[in-house]
Amino acid sequence: MPPLNRGRIVAAAIDLIEREGADAVSMRRIAAELEVGVMSLYNHVPNKSALLDAVSEAILSEVEFTDDPAAPWTGRVRMQARAFRQIAHTHPRSTMVVVSRQLKSAAGMLPVERALSTLREAGFGEREAVQIFRVFIAYVIGSLLREVGVTPTFAPVHGAIRPADVDPELFPEIGALAPHLSACDHEAEFDFGLDLMIEAIAGRLAQRTA
Amino acid sequence: MPPLNRGRIVAAAIDLIEREGADAVSMRRIAAELEVGVMSLYNHVPNKSALLDAVSEAILSEVEFTDDPAAPWTGRVRMQARAFRQIAHTHPRSTMVVVSRQLKSAAGMLPVERALSTLREAGFGEREAVQIFRVFIAYVIGSLLREVGVTPTFAPVHGAIRPADVDPELFPEIGALAPHLSACDHEAEFDFGLDLMIEAIAGRLAQRTA
DNA sequence: CTGTCGAGACGTACAGCGTACGTACGGGAG
DNA sequence: CTCCCGTACGTACGCTGTACGTCTCGACAG
DSSP, rough: OOOOOOHHHHHHHHHHHHHHHHHGOOOOHHHHTTTTGGGGGGTTSSOOOOOOOOHHHHHHSOOOOOTTTTSOHHHHHHHHHHHHHHHHHHHHGHHHHHHTTTTEEEEHHHHHHHHHHHHHTTOOOHHHHHHHHHHHHHHHHHHHHHHTSOTTTTSSSSOOGGGGGGGTTTOOHHHHHHHHOOOOOOHHHHHHHHHHHHHHHHHHHHHHHO | OOOOOOOHHHHHHHHHHHHHOGOOHHHHHHHHTTTHHHGGGTTSSSSSHHHHHHHHHHHHHSSSOOOOOTTOHHHHHHHHHHHHHHHHHSGGGHHHHHSSOOOSHHHHHHHHHHHHHHHHHHTOOOHHHHHHHHHHHHHHHHHHHHHHHTTTHHHHHHHOOOOOGOOOTTTTTHHHHHHHHHHOHHHHHHHHHHHHHHHHHHHHHHHHHO
């Protein structure tokens, strides 16, 4: 057994989150997982919050942000958004941890930097680039949260709607659309909205340069 | 002092969340707030989770979803999205609680029903209406989370970027756009994206009926 | 008036949490 | 050898949600 270190603690935390969910994470649980005393963890991590920051950072660093500066900006934006969505695939149950922590580190700022530079190179103004960036972020994060099941009320996923639950008198549309509401191809839905937004932004760019 | 009842407990919980944040909510704390024994709460609420559901439902019920079926669908969609955003104004610190709970009740499904019927009346197909609905939901929830500060990493808000934090070598765009990234008129940003998306959807509708 | 009964308020108790603090050990520096 | 420091660890405190048992009090039957 190698000596305890920060990396092993973070890995154990991620593993535990993916196996049993974020609620199962406790310092005691992680220590048990590593067959180590609880307080030994504190030699490598100042506190639980910092550990979750490290988890977030580690996951973020794994995302493959391949970017081709020569490609048209529409494709680049699409690729960056899709890369971000990888998180929901590779670490579904950690997704909420990642998006809800403020990272001042490079891992957190790199995607921001890349997105902003893409938009600036596409020809958008300073304020405009930031606004568009924010719209994309909102959409991407909202989509991720639906995909990992954090916002179930307003984004009913598979099995969430049981016909017995809906009174067709009160909720005719929900009843009628139940088949479509219950099934959700996350990738297709994500791309649908992504293309829609890129289309809208491209429209504005074209309109202005005309 | 009126007798303890479910309504008073929920009201106290909301009050506590808004005053001290969702983390401050504990059964003991709420009981203390009501000058009552902890276990007395359990005569009116089965457990903490159900209490938070009730909180979510209560807040959702307060939202004023005024809808004019005669208005053009673009305006109706805009109004519904804005109504939802009210939550971030009226109960900022409870917002995360509301969006993260699955509500099978009428309060949770009414906004869904209304949005879907608006889209159907606008002329969208069944599957299409659901897809568009999901895009809006993702955007609205993502925006709310930024506004209430739950996703700070990718949506830096006021004061989050200190010039000392960013190395202009590594992050030139973030450095250059720092003024715009630090300031955020949430209402304006929300409307910007909302109009953008409505525009894009209207474009698709026009294109198809042409 | 008295006996009974049910509902609500409450105290106690337990397992689990984050972590502050004190201690023990093992290897490198002087 | 001695000293020292980083690491591992046990204990302890105050907090959490809540299961369980008890007590009190108002309503109603006889």
